[in-house]
Amino acid sequence: MDHFSRSWTALRAAVGELSGQDWERSSGCAGWLVRDLVCHLVIDAQDVLITLVTPADGEPTADAVTYWKLVDPPTGDDPLDALIPRLAAAYGDPALLKFHFDDVGSAAGRAAELADPGLRVGTQDMVLTAGDYLSAYVMEWTLHHLDLVAHLPAAAAPPAETLAAARASLETIAGFPFPASFSDTDALLIGTGRRQPTDADKAALGDLATRLPLVLG
Template sequence: MDLFSRSWTALLEAVAETPDEDFERPSGCTGWLVRDLVCHLVIDAQDVLITLVTPAETEATVDAVTYWNLVEPPTGEDPLDALIPRLAAAYGDPRLLKFHLDDVGSAAGRAARLADRALRVSTRDVVLTAGDYLSAYVLEWTLHHLDLIAHRPSATEPPAETLAAARASLEKIAGTPFPASFSDSDALLIGTGRRTPTDADKAALGDLAAKLPLVLG
């Protein structure tokens, strides 16, 4: 199973295993409850389905790394950011949200497995191969898996191979590696501002500390 499928399958399983009462608890995404994060994943799964059936005739303009832009931290003023908590709340019963994600998410997973990796697709006003698009989302899924279990220490972490791949992608975006002393999870959490670095972390990061957090958009 490729890294996209591995990371997405693990994330869907982690959502399915999340107790209903935890949907009202904070996630690792600042300002979002777990239910908001899961609602965001539904929208992401829809985006995957839409993108994989939106072929482009022009040359690729980005790859799996340059697909991501560094943006300012969200303020909550973006209309979509404001919509997601309201939409998530409208589901009411967490089981409905789980069902919707499993339904759309499973379809997105099947579409990814069937996709021609060399096909060029269009999304967000850029063009890239389907293979690069799916590779880019390994970082997204892995980060959101960490967000999902941020306050559930006993929950299953993302697969080791997808953590390593996500770290490698973030290091390419940063233009430099994270300290070897950082675990893959620590590199991702500290690198994207999900965890505040300690003084020791800052010392290990050196000049890279001034560039953090890397907020992806």
């Protein structure tokens, strides 16, 4: 729960610092500008709000790690992926998008702080505790924070503790640890295909290099 708040607060602060041409720069998500990514984050925040008010019966069927599934790399044919840039462009003035993100994002943050960690909630045909659901989102926030600042060298990076938590989750999902020589950021970027490994990286990975990238869905 603490990692959720820290990662989300840091990501919202990074969006709050965007100005001018920052919105038109490429993000770390292939094919998306920064404005497109922020529009996606609005939808993510809405999902958090919806899930936290969707109680579920029965025993949990997933936890913070098994919430994530390894899927095939995107082909670009997903209708929602294609919709995001059109939605982002429809805002016109980036200030409107920033306001909407701050408004919905603040509400999602407050809802997370007020949530009972033991409450069972339903999403995507899964039942999780609210605590596990919010913990799963540390991966989402951390990866997208890295995406946001990918081409903004002056922007603040994600907090060290949430980078470490996301790396630990990714290693559990993958079923293997990344080389100790990899920083948490490199493990996340290389592990999810956001950065191509160098020859030195491939040497450190050994046979594991053939099992990358890990695409989460």
